[in-house]
Amino acid sequence: MKLLKALIVGFLVLGAMYVFFAKVLVNSPTDTAEKYRKMKSDMDWIVGRGGRAVFSKDNERGSAALIIRSIDARSVDERLLNAYRDAFISRGWNVVGSNEKEISFCKDGGRAALSLVPEWFPEKQIDIYGLSMEYNSGTVMNCRR
Missing domain, CATH: 3.30.460 (Beta Polymerase; domain 2)
Structure with a gap:
């Protein structure tokens, strides 16, 4: 059960990081x-x-x-x-x-x-x-x- 909770939390953290990098940083204009x-x-x-x-x-x-x-x-x-x-x-x-x-x-x-x-x-x-x-x-x- 603890392993399942740790996996879920891990996926949520990875998902949040993906959204941050893909949506926020990538859309910041550099030109x-x-x-x-x-x-x-x-x-x-x-x-x-x-x-x-x-x-x-x-x-x-x-x-x-x-x-x-x-x-x-x-x-x-x-x-x-x-x-x-x-x-x-x-x-x-x-x-x-x-x-x-x-x-x-x-x-x-x-x-x-x-x-x-x-x-x-x-x-x-x-x-x-x-x-x-x-x-x-x-x-x-x-x-x-």
Whole structure:
């Protein structure tokens, strides 16, 4: 009976170790710097379609990268939003979700979002449209689906 309990506990420990190594460590991105450079190039190209950027944040640390651009809503019209969407697609981003507020994209494990509705930006006291790109273990898992 003790041997059976020891075997069961041993299998449970091995199972937990497998889950940790297979699901957690393997999904931790190691190519973040390369993905960040590609995403930054894509973002700069997309924002280059027009609009006035009023806020910019770029962050690449370890196994995660984040790029945010806020565009003054007064410089954006329907034509420019379509140009942004088309620019994402032309740079290889695939549409994975869309609703009246946002379009979501995936590319090489990274996730991007284009807001279709302006949001209030209190720091500048203006409405803005947001463009964002992120890459981390969560986006890698979600963009595989």
